Amino acid sequence: MAEALINHLKGEEYHAMSAGSQPAGYVHPKSIETLRKHGIAPGSPVSKSLDEFAGQSFDYVITVCDQAADEICPIFYGEYRKLHWSTPDPAKVQGTSAALDAAFDEAFQLLKTCIKKEWV
Secondary structure, X not given: OHHHHHXXXXXXXXXOOOOEOOOOOOXXXXXXXXXXXXXXXXXXXXXXXXXXXXXXXXXXXXXXXXXXXXOOOOOOEOXXXXXXXXXXXXXXXXXOHHHHHHHHHHHHHHHHHHHHHHOO
């Protein structure tokens, strides 16, 4: 969701790409559903590994899940700003469909707030 949100809100200034240290191999359907519900085109998201971006330079490297904040990241060249936006992983929520919807909506709002705070 963060990739689509950044590209939607700040796409004229930045191009976001997302990846994980242990990618799930799929993009959670609720992520796509949540983005669409909030009027954001998700594009064609793909589950990617951080390894795909090793050696590239970036302006920002942003972690969003608490478990990822302390993981070893690949080396990115150049100077970049590292940010951590503490966001509970909504895909780990167990329970009703309403609980899952609420978790994805909460993550969406947290990410949106972080993006707007960082790039006023």
